[in-house]
Amino acid sequence: MNSRSLGRLQDNLRYSLKIIKAEHMPNNHTTKKILYVENGIGYGGAIICLRHLVRNLDRSLYTPMVITGRTGPQYQEIANEALWKHIPDRHIDIVGAHRKLDPTTWPDKIPGLRFIINQILARADDLFNFLPFFLSLLWTAKQFKADIIHANNEPLCNRAALLVGKILKIPTICHVRGDQKGSQAMAWSYSLVDHFIPVSHWVSQSIQNNLNIPKDKITVIYDGLELDKLDINADGQNFRKQHNISPDSFIVGLVGLLIPWKGQEIFLDAAKKLKEKIPNLKMLIIGGTPDDCTSYEKMLNQRVKTEELEDTVIFTGHASDMPIVYNALDIIISASTSPEPLGTVVIEAMAMGRPLIGPNHGGAAEMMDHKKTGLLFTPKNAAALEKNINRFYDDPQFRKRMGNAARIKALATFAIEDHVEHVQQVYIENLK
Numbered sequence: 001m002n003s004r005s006l007g008r009l010q011d012n013l014r015y016s017l018k019i020i021k022a023e024h025m026p027n028n029h030t031t032k033k034i035l036y037v038e039n040g041i042g043y044g045g046a047i048i049c050l051r052h053l054v055r056n057l058d059r060s061l062y063t064p065m066v067i068t069g070r071t072g073p074q075y076q077e078i079a080n081e082a083l084w085k086h087i088p089d090r091h092i093d094i095v096g097a098h099r100k101l102d103p104t105t106w107p108d109k110i111p112g113l114r115f116i117i118n119q120i121l122a123r124a125d126d127l128f129n130f131l132p133f134f135l136s137l138l139w140t141a142k143q144f145k146a147d148i149i150h151a152n153n154e155p156l157c158n159r160a161a162l163l164v165g166k167i168l169k170i171p172t173i174c175h176v177r178g179d180q181k182g183s184q185a186m187a188w189s190y191s192l193v194d195h196f197i198p199v200s201h202w203v204s205q206s207i208q209n210n211l212n213i214p215k216d217k218i219t220v221i222y223d224g225l226e227l228d229k230l231d232i233n234a235d236g237q238n239f240r241k242q243h244n245i246s247p248d249s250f251i252v253g254l255v256g257l258l259i260p261w262k263g264q265e266i267f268l269d270a271a272k273k274l275k276e277k278i279p280n281l282k283m284l285i286i287g288g289t290p291d292d293c294t295s296y297e298k299m300l301n302q303r304v305k306t307e308e309l310e311d312t313v314i315f316t317g318h319a320s321d322m323p324i325v326y327n328a329l330d331i332i333i334s335a336s337t338s339p340e341p342l343g344t345v346v347i348e349a350m351a352m353g354r355p356l357i358g359p360n361h362g363g364a365a366e367m368m369d370h371k372k373t374g375l376l377f378t379p380k381n382a383a384a385l386e387k388n389i390n391r392f393y394d395d396p397q398f399r400k401r402m403g404n405a406a407r408i409k410a411l412a413t414f415a416i417e418d419h420v421e422h423v424q425q426v427y428i429e430n431l432k
Contacts, residue, residue: 031060031061032061032063032147032148032427033065033144033148034057034063034064034146034148034150034427035140035144035146035148035149035150036050036054036065036151037150037151037152037158037160037161038067038068038152038153039068039089039157039161040069040153041293042259042288042289042290042292042293043070043074043257043288044256044257045342045344046153046175046177047068047075047152048344049223049344051081052223052224052225053419053423054078055082055226056224056226056417056419056420057420057424061424062427064082065083065084065085065146066082066083067084067085067087068084068085068086069087069088070086070088071086071088074318083144088133089130089160091128091129091132092124092129094121094122094129095292096292098121099292101117101121130159134163138164138167141164141168142168147171147431148170148173148427148430148431149162149164149165149170149171149172150173150174151173151174151175151193152175153175153177154174154177154178154180154186154189155193156186158174158189162174162193163192165192165194171430172192172193172195173196173197173426173427174195174197175196175198175199176197176199176204176207177203177341178338178339178341187211190213193217194217194430195429196217196218196219197220198218198221198341199220199222199341199342199363200222200341200342200362200363200366200367202362202365202366203220219425219426221422221423221426222342222347222413222419223342223419224415224416225347225410225415227351227410227414230323230348230351230352232352232353232407233327234321234323234324234326235324235327236326236327236328236329237328239324239325239327239328240328243284245328246280249280249282250278250279250280250282250393251282251330251331252281252282252284252329252330253284253285253286253325253329253332253333254267254283254284254287254333254335255287255325255334255345255349256345257289257290257293258290258293258296258300259290259293260296261336262287262337263337263380265303266335266380266381266382266385267285267385268283268300268304268307268309269382270382270383270385273382274312274390275311278389278390282312282313282314283312283314284316284329285300285314285315285316286317286325287318288318300315301315322348323352326349326354327354329354330392330393330399331354331356331357331399332345332354332355332357333357333389334346334349334359335359336359336364336379337359339361339362339363340364341363342362342363342366343362346364347413350367350368350373350406350407350409350410351410351411352403352407353403353404355374355392355399355403356373356375356403356406357375357377357385357389358377359377359380360377360378360379364376369405369409372405373402373405373406373409375391375392375402
């Protein structure tokens with residue numbers, strides 16, 4: 001038995017033992033069971049926000065269980081907070097195959113060949129990825145006796161969870177965390193959902209405009225943070241020492257998974273200009289790399305070498321103690337090239353009272369007030385990002401004022417207690 005199989009066996013044993021324990025808990029029969037399903041690309045903001053919700057759910061009313069399609073140390077921590085089970089959602093890498101195939105031209109030399117290849121890949125995805133996940137999830141939901149299925153991401157990537165809800169006649173709730181383009185497959189998947197929780201008003205407007213979702217099926221709820229656990233006095237020097245950065249260096253950090261739309265390329269474009277303007281500048285790319293995006297990480301590293309940025313740009317990898325990270329940075333950047341639904345980095349940086357620069361679209365534009373709680377720049381525009389970084393660098397007092405104002409707004413907007421109360425009200429309404 002290889003290490004991966006052994007790990008899955010251990011995960012399933014832990015799950016079975018916890019199910020037995022849950023069935024024999026006093027008064028457990030009075031609680032409603034919520035089955036959360038997380039099928040994100042990697043360990044990022046969506047799963048972090050889900051963990052905040054699960055930890056603070058009223059256990060006298062609800063018993064949560066979390067299903068994740070991926071596993072790893074951060075996912076396994078969920079087992080300490082709730083029932084948790086890993087059901088693999090990817091046995092063959094269809095995304096990676098498309099990433100290699102789509103830029104090539106040889107399939108276009110024979111009419112219809114690209115269509116045939118795409119159909120073969122789609123059916124392979126259905127057979128080897130979707131079907132095993134769906135069947136395992138169906139069995140798990142029946143064994144758990146779920147009262148509600150709550151999908152933590154878009155309906156299309158969570159169609160297995162939504163179909164399970166239909167088969168078992170269980171209400172389905174779905175978080176919506178992105179812009180929607182209104183394809184036929186997407187419209188079909190949205191038709192499976194009983195109620196939507198968009199994480200910002202612009203996301204709500206998007207699904208109404210593009211997919212004709214009625215307002216009475218939508219409740220906008222901002223993501224919540226355990227604000228009392230964000231140590232605003234965390235010693236950022238520890239993070240600097242960890243990466244051999246001197247105390248007098250000026251650090252600009254882009255925080256987020258290494259995936260193309262998070263804006264790391266624009267960040268490097270700005271670094272090329274700024275390294276000649278700001279003494280002792282360090283530009284940090286902070287975040288892990290999903291398995292699907294290892295080629296993207298290699299490309300970024302190659303750019304750093306080719307453009308002679310090794311003395312300026314540092315890749316830190318995944319960081320778990322975020323208060324230390326934020327306090328190590330002089331400026332925090334969110335540079336998503338596609339509109340981000342809300343952005344955990346944005347709300348965490350605001351809650352920490354740190355100087356923040358974000359793109360003027362999506363959730364960042366909804367949360368941040370330009371020149372009041374941070375600076376907004378034109379999306380995909382490296383020159384505009386560079387200008388805002390210079391603005392903050394030149395005026396330390398301005399940075400401090402922006403950070404203080406951002407924290408005040410965050411404390412009033414993103415409290416986990418309010419978030420949980422609103423989500424539980426959605427459960428109540430859909431259990432009637």
